[in-house]
Amino acid sequence: MPLIPLLAAMVKEGVGIDVEFFEKMSVEMVERISQLKREIFDIAGEPFNINSTQQLSEILFKKLDLPHEGLRKTKSGYFSTAADVLEGLREEDETGIIVAIVEYRELGKLKSTYVDALPKMVNPETGRIHTSYHQTGAITGRLASSKPNLQNIPIRTEVGQQIRKGFIARPGFYFLAADYSQVELRVLAHISQDKALKKAFLEDQDIHKTTAAAVYGIPVEEVSYNQRRFAKAVNFGLIYGMGAYRLARDSDLTLAEAEEYIQAYFEQFPGINDYLEQTKLQARQEGYVATLLGRRRYFPIFKASSRINRQFEMRAEREAVNHRIQGTAADILKIAMIQLHDRLMVKFQAKILLQVHDELVLEAPENELENVRALVVKTMSSAYPLDVPLKVDTSSGRNWLELKD
DNA sequence: AACTAGGCT
DNA sequence: GTATAAGCCTAGTTG
Numbered sequence A: 001m002p003l004i005p006l007l008a009a010m011v012k013e014g015v016g017i018d019v020e021f022f023e024k025m026s027v028e029m030v031e032r033i034s035q036l037k038r039e040i041f042d043i044a045g046e047p048f049n050i051n052s053t054q055q056l057s058e059i060l061f062k063k064l065d066l067p068h069e070g071l072r073k074t075k076s077g078y079f080s081t082a083a084d085v086l087e088g089l090r091e092e093d094e095t096g097i098i099v100a101i102v103e104y105r106e107l108g109k110l111k112s113t114y115v116d117a118l119p120k121m122v123n124p125e126t127g128r129i130h131t132s133y134h135q136t137g138a139i140t141g142r143l144a145s146s147k148p149n150l151q152n153i154p155i156r157t158e159v160g161q162q163i164r165k166g167f168i169a170r171p172g173f174y175f176l177a178a179d180y181s182q183v184e185l186r187v188l189a190h191i192s193q194d195k196a197l198k199k200a201f202l203e204d205q206d207i208h209k210t211t212a213a214a215v216y217g218i219p220v221e222e223v224s225y226n227q228r229r230f231a232k233a234v235n236f237g238l239i240y241g242m243g244a245y246r247l248a249r250d251s252d253l254t255l256a257e258a259e260e261y262i263q264a265y266f267e268q269f270p271g272i273n274d275y276l277e278q279t280k281l282q283a284r285q286e287g288y289v290a291t292l293l294g295r296r297r298y299f300p301i302f303k304a305s306s307r308i309n310r311q312f313e314m315r316a317e318r319e320a321v322n323h324r325i326q327g328t329a330a331d332i333l334k335i336a337m338i339q340l341h342d343r344l345m346v347k348f349q350a351k352i353l354l355q356v357h358d359e360l361v362l363e364a365p366e367n368e369l370e371n372v373r374a375l376v377v378k379t380m381s382s383a384y385p386l387d388v389p390l391k392v393d394t395s396s397g398r399n400w401l402e403l404k405d
Numbered sequence B: 001a002a003c004t005a006g007g008c009t
Numbered sequence C: 001g002t003a004t005a006a007g008c009c010t011a012g013t014t015g
Helices: A003-013 A019-044 A053-063 A083-089 A097-115 A158-165 A183-192 A195-202 A207-216 A225-239 A244-249 A255-268 A270-286 A307-347 A366-382
Strands: A132-134 A144-146 A173-180 A288-290 A296-298 A351-355 A359-365 A392-397
Touching: A003 A132, A003 A307, A003 A351, A019 A097, A019 A158, A083 A097, A097 A158, A173 A307, A173 A366, A183 A195, A183 A225, A183 A270, A183 A307, A195 A207, A195 A270, A207 A225, A207 A255, A225 A244, A225 A255, A225 A307, A244 A255, A255 A270, A270 A288, A270 A307, A288 A307, A296 A307, A307 A351, A307 A359, A307 A366, A359 A366, A366 A392
Parallel strands: none
Antiparallel strands: A132 A144, A173 A359, A173 A392, A288 A296, A351 A359
């Protein structure tokens, strides 16, 4: 079956949520939010609209006169109140308003976007939530999901996890989630043919630890938690074309140190550097780049370039580098979805409900669970064989949070 | 409709 | 000298 009918089947199947659970959560959140609101008004000395970034900026940087030298400004000229900016103010802020605002923002976001919105989206006919999937939603070939977007359900924070708990499988069924482990780095290993990166995946090493060991020139056993975390950020960042500037900003390194680190990185993984350069060159010369399966992305900017375009050309280079990786991963999961759906239809009740870029969520009757798990792993792992293995992790549970191996 | 912010991979 | 990490969707404010 082609992809579109499969997406239609997923949309039609929908996913179940516990409406009462969300309603209770909403009530609890209202209490905490009011409390935070009072605190914030107290410190500010007056009530104002905390949701207004303009008003908030005036309160923080004019009325309370928090240190704002060199802080980022928005297009409209106000000092930014984005989370990363506030984070930088937290230590110097003795009033406690920053901490309160950050919590207020988190709760407000989760409440308005998920806790209050999702129950309203339950279809009265089916009692379930039906997203829309868009095959051409993303320029790289990824799907997009909307109304509601089920590809950005929270997971990071404590409260976010509570929201996942509100997604529940039908009686007698289990959710089964299967995700590709580090699929984009594996795609990069394949496309770039970088020797060290391929070796790491072929030996099923902890890729971030291996990277850290290589770059710092130390044995794998001696890699510290922070060194691994840092290497992870770099591995991740380079898929998006991160530069030394951003690396320095996001770490404790100076610009020069960040440059040295990246240089050391490319010395250890020269194939990756070649991949980056070759892809940028191709975008410039051919005006497009393509994924492994041939999905093209065009870059008309390189046709008519002038000095003004330099900024945009740099961006286009990063987009080209990312397209081949993100797009190839997307192509592979789409192939897996089609194969899996066809195979499930033969002898299982289990159905694919959701796709979240490198992950599928299925709903399976309890008695099918282990057989379906094996089928999903096999199908996803072999959908489009690369020169490195595609590793698939699975988990299952009665709700979307309690997914365990 | 633009802007700002923030949720996810 | 200047900007500096990809791809989405949604909510609230502003004008």
